[in-house]
Amino acid sequence: MRAIPVGGPEAAPEGIGFADGVQRWSVEGHFGIAPVVHAEVAAGVLVREGDRLRGAVRRAEEFLIVPGNRLDPALRAALDGFGLAVRTAEAPRAHPLVDRWAAAQVVEQRREGLEREVCGEFLAHGDQPLVVDGGLAGLAGASGAERAIGVVKQHETQFLDGEDLVVALTLPEGSRSSVFARTLANGAVTHSWYLRLWPWSDEDVLHGLARVERLATGGDDDVDRVSRWLLAERAPIAGRDPRWDRLLYPIHEVETVLRAHWGGWS
Amino acid sequence: MTDGSQPVIGRVVATEALPAGPHQFHFWTTPDAPVGIGAIVRVDGGGRTVHAVITDGRAYSDLVTPLHDVMASEGNPAAAPPPTRRTEVRLWTAAVLRQEPAEPLQPVPLADVRSADAHDVEVALRMDTYARGDERTALPVGLYSAGGTRAPIYLDADFLLGPESAHLSISGVSGLATKTSAVLFLLASLFTHFPKRKGRVAAVCFNVKGPDLDFLDQPSDLPPEDVEMYEALGIPAKPFERVHYYAPYKADGVNLNTLRTHPALVDEVEPLVWGLHEVLDYTEVLLNRDDIDAKADAFLDFLADRVVGKPFVDEWGQHHLVESFAGLEGLFRAIFDGLEQAAGGRAEMWRTHHVATIRKVRNRLMNVSTRCKGLVTDEVMSGDLPFGAFEDRAVYAVDVAGLDQLGQDLVFTRIVSKLREHLERRDLGVENVVVFVDELNKYAPADGPDTYVRKMLLDLSERGRYLGLVLFGAQQFRSQVHRRVVGNAGTTVYGRMDGDELATPGYQTLSVATKSKLATLPKGELMVRHPHFTQPVFVRFPRPPVLAGRQGVERFPPVPDVPFADAIVRQLVALDRGMAPQRAHDLIAGRREDDVRRALLATRRARPADVLAFFTARLGTAVRRQRVDEESAAAVSPLKPLEDPYAPT
Numbered sequence: 082m083r084a085i086p087v088g089g090p091e092a093a094p095e096g097i098g099f100a101d102g103v104q105r106w107s108v109e110g111h112f113g114i115a116p117v118v119h120a121e122v123a124a125g126v127l128v129r130e131g132d133r134l135r136g137a138v139r140r141a142e143e144f145l146i147v148p149g150n151r152l153d154p155a156l157r158a159a160l161d162g163f164g165l166a167v168r169t170a171e172a173p174r175a176h177p178l179v180d181r182w183a184a185a186q187v188v189e190q191r192r193e194g195l196e197r198e199v200c201g202e203f204l205a206h207g208d209q210p211l212v213v214d215g216g217l218a219g220l221a222g223a224s225g226a227e228r229a230i231g232v233v234k235q236h237e238t239q240f241l242d243g244e245d246l247v248v249a250l251t252l253p254e255g256s257r258s259s260v261f262a263r264t265l266a267n268g269a270v271t272h273s274w275y276l277r278l279w280p281w282s283d284e285d286v287l288h289g290l291a292r293v294e295r296l297a298t299g300g301d302d303d304v305d306r307v308s309r310w311l312l313a314e315r316a317p318i319a320g321r322d323p324r325w326d327r328l329l330y331p332i333h334e335v336e337t338v339l340r341a342h343w344g345g346w347s
Numbered sequence: 348m349t350d351g352s353q354p355v356i357g358r359v360v361a362t363e364a365l366p367a368g369p370h371q372f373h374f375w376t377t378p379d380a381p382v383g384i385g386a387i388v389r390v391d392g393g394g395r396t397v398h399a400v401i402t403d404g405r406a407y408s409d410l411v412t413p414l415h416d417v418m419a420s421e422g423n424p425a426a427a428p429p430p431t432r433r434t435e436v437r438l439w440t441a442a443v444l445r446q447e448p449a450e451p452l453q454p455v456p457l458a459d460v461r462s463a464d465a466h467d468v469e470v471a472l473r474m475d476t477y478a479r480g481d482e483r484t485a486l487p488v489g490l491y492s493a494g495g496t497r498a499p500i501y502l503d504a505d506f507l508l509g510p511e512s513a514h515l516s517i518s519g520v521s522g523l524a525t526k527t528s529a530v531l532f533l534l535a536s537l538f539t540h541f542p543k544r545k546g547r548v549a550a551v552c553f554n555v556k557g558p559d560l561d562f563l564d565q566p567s568d569l570p571p572e573d574v575e576m577y578e579a580l581g582i583p584a585k586p587f588e589r590v591h592y593y594a595p596y597k598a599d600g601v602n603l604n605t606l607r608t609h610p611a612l613v614d615e616v617e618p619l620v621w622g623l624h625e626v627l628d629y630t631e632v633l634l635n636r637d638d639i640d641a642k643a644d645a646f647l648d649f650l651a652d653r654v655v656g657k658p659f660v661d662e663w664g665q666h667h668l669v670e671s672f673a674g675l676e677g678l679f680r681a682i683f684d685g686l687e688q689a690a691g692g693r694a695e696m697w698r699t700h701h702v703a704t705i706r707k708v709r710n711r712l713m714n715v716s717t718r719c720k721g722l723v724t725d726e727v728m729s730g731d732l733p734f735g736a737f738e739d740r741a742v743y744a745v746d747v748a749g750l751d752q753l754g755q756d757l758v759f760t761r762i763v764s765k766l767r768e769h770l771e772r773r774d775l776g777v778e779n780v781v782v783f784v785d786e787l788n789k790y791a792p793a794d795g796p797d798t799y800v801r802k803m804l805l806d807l808s809e810r811g812r813y814l815g816l817v818l819f820g821a822q823q824f825r826s827q828v829h830r831r832v833v834g835n836a837g838t839t840v841y842g843r844m845d846g847d848e849l850a851t852p853g854y855q856t857l858s859v860a861t862k863s864k865l866a867t868l869p870k871g872e873l874m875v876r877h878p879h880f881t882q883p884v885f886v887r888f889p890r891p892p893v894l895a896g897r898q899g900v901e902r903f904p905p906v907p908d909v910p911f912a913d914a915i916v917r918q919l920v921a922l923d924r925g926m927a928p929q930r931a932h933d934l935i936a937g938r939r940e941d942d943v944r945r946a947l948l949a950t951r952r953a954r955p956a957d958v959l960a961f962f963t964a965r966l967g968t969a970v971r972r973q974r975v976d977e978e979s980a981a982a983v984s985p986l987k988p989l990e991d992p993y994a995p996t
Contacts, residue, residue, distance in 0.1 A: 092430055129430065129431060132428065132432040314430060316420060316430075317410070317415070317416070317419050317429045317431065318415040318418060320409075320411035320412065325415075330433075334431070337409070
């Protein structure tokens with residue numbers, strides 16, 4: 082593992098896409114001690130034309146979540162009267178907090194599902210790259226998935242240790258680590274590398290550090306070029322988000338657009 | 348009510364901090380939407396249609412702090428632009444012009460926003476109530492031009508010339524010729540569109556500086572876009588057809604005190620010359636406040652009522668017929684001589700008037716012809732506006748630019764007072780008169796002494812509309828004009844304004860953006876307030892179809908003053924083109940200048956068929972001085988001595 086300068090920023094191709102998803106949920110009431118959760122999830126892709134972003138694909142869902150194995154059929158029928166889809170969360174035991182945790186899992190899964198849908202729709206047409214917020218596990222096997230570029234902001238999963246970890250976490254600005262392969266739970270193989278977007282001196286070692294991921298089917302001959310594209314995306318800064326050092330502005334805009342479509346809770 | 352002919356350009360937004368109200372709302376557009384400050388927009392929704400004018404606009408992006416932009420460009424403002432442009436918003440504030448239905452008055456619906464088309468503009472400004480039908484009273488004031496829409500903007504004649512409201516006040520910085528141009532354009536519009544059924548209309552324009560109004564009958568070279576505007580507004584792009592010029596003489600009494608002295612034009616300038624009769628009623632103008640006490644006032648009344656123009660016999664048996672300043676001086680001399688002889692020179696009263704009061708009035712009055720030389724004459728003669736014979740759609744341009752303040756005050760006061768008198772009697776010749784006065788902050792200032800001129804202008808602005816006497820006042824600083832004068836103006840027009848002026852309280856109701864637009868308004872644009880318009884409206888107007896003063900002076904350069912005799916001959920020849928100049932020269936050679944002046948003025952007044960004969964008759968027989976030498980003296984026989992009737996018997 083070594084640090085490799087990638088060169089200066091390079092403009093990404095015209096028509097590049099940016100994908101992200103958002104979710105929100107709240108407990109609207111209880112049947113006994115069982116919470117009824119109201120959830121909304123959305124995912125979308127913005128395409129850049131010139132220096133403007135425009136909406137390309139968007140999906141949104143609103144639904145209720147109940148503990149499916151403990152709900153009386155009559156109550157379930159009453160929920161149907163709201164006109165929203167009703168999903169079930171299977172909690173290991175009956176407790177409101179556990180039920181909420183289970184509901185949150187459902188929400189997250191559904192959001193990831195929508196993200197897969199919008200990314201798949203974008204990748205199925207054309208030949209433009211797509212920058213995805215997060216890893217690419219869900220896209221394995223999708224048509225055109227080799228054009229997907231995952232940008233992971235969180236570093237909760239440790240892939241390196243020892244001197245390799247030191248090299249990765251102390252990358253200078255504008256440098257990347259060597260590429261390392263990672264096999265996903267579904268058997269797909271990804272190529273991954275760390276990229277320092279912003280200098281970390283006087284900051285946390287994770288400041289400005291992103292992990293980039295690509296499906297191994299795409300090869301790794303354009304790692305430096307993709308890194309330069311991402312370096313170019315440092316401007317403008319998504320200053321409203323505390324994760325601005327790793328959050329690309331177009332990704333931030335996808336979130337903003339999706340939340341704007343939500344408005345307030347109905 | 349929604350015809351949908353105009354594309355949607357924005358959408359009304361309302362938040363708790365920026366709610367939509369019945370009088371104001373906010374909407375956003377794309378950055379390239381064809382709207383700006385002053386544009387009229389239309390909102391349809393919730394069963395109502397709202398027309399509004401944009402009064403403010405803001406643009407911002409999601410940039411939290413400028414520091415983020417510095418960081419993103421790594422401190423280099425010349426760095427390549429970021430690949431993604433930040434999302435930005437154009438947020439506009441609009442003031443409601445009209446809501447349909449008007450009742451119940453409700454907040455503006457949160458709906459789509461469209462640019463106004465020509466019909467919308469008419470409805471928004473309530474012009475539909477007076478711009479159509481047989482009772483049309485619309486006077487074009489300019490073209491609305493925004494959002495791809497061009498539409499004529501009309502004033503309501505009933506609210507410009509009365510009786511509903513009246514008067515126009517126009518403000519703007521000096522030097523752009525906007526104020527004068529706008530007034531001349533508006534007069535052209537008025538003369539074209541003022542309904543015949545409303546009576547006849549004329550304009551009296553006081554030229555107070557330079558040659559501004561000296562070439563109203565001369566065409567200018569209008570650019571095609573201005574000609575197009577005239578066509579769009581239905582106004583002929585040609586100079587005024589009937590213009591009558593008046594100017595006083597200079598101190599020499601023969602050269603006109605105006606810049607319209609080019610030989611091709613000067614013949615159309617009538618001299619403005621007033622004698623005692625014309626001036627005496629306006630002595631208040633000429634005398635300062637310290638002069639006018641009750642005693643002096645009483646003596647002036649006595650002179651006006653009992654002396655001037657009437658046979659008068661004094662206590663010492665002398666008969667007086669005072670028709671001129673010279674005659675008045677004769678009366679004063681008789682009074683002082685009589686008092687000198689009476690009571691051994693100690694008499695102090697004459698007909699209840701103290702001798703000191705008489706002396707003061709005499710000094711002030713007799714100085715008038717000196718201080719206003721050229722305008723006021725010692726003699727019995729006058730050249731005046733044709734009160735009683737005013738022509739419909741004619742401009743009477745009175746050039747007072749060369750007069751000092753006192754003379755200007757006298758001209759304003761007398762002419763406006765005469766107009767008022769004749770309009771009250773309905774015998775002026777027209778039923779409506781527009782009086783245009785520039786530099787109103789000088790003649791009706793907000794502070795300073797309460798002059799007769801200011802009182803006259805106040806009276807005109809407060810009572811004029813009932814008489815058909817309308818003031819078009821122009822000034823650089825509206826805040827420096829008496830508030831009752833500007834306050835009575837039903838229509839207010841603004842050209843480019845001075846920033847300091849805009850900071851005064853009178854402009855508090857305007858938004859910051861509107862003020863900024865006013866401070867940078869290009870030549871040819873105005874902001875108009877009119878009783879029918881609930882918000883100010885910006886319009887474009889064409890250059891007036893007449894030569895501007897500066898162009899006029901270049902094309903018709905004034906000629907230098909000519910000698911007395913040449914000036915007289917030139918005026919005589921102008922009255923009779925067939926006259927041989929040498930004959931006129933011979934006629935006046937060796938004659939007293941006062942006699943010549945008097946004869947010329949009389950000839951000008953009479954306009955006889957045989958000018959030379961009339962002039963000769965008025966000039967009278969020459970009384971030549973004869974040199975008496977020794978020889979001829981000896982040839983005269985000694986007179987037979989008469990009996991001395993006073994010889995002691």
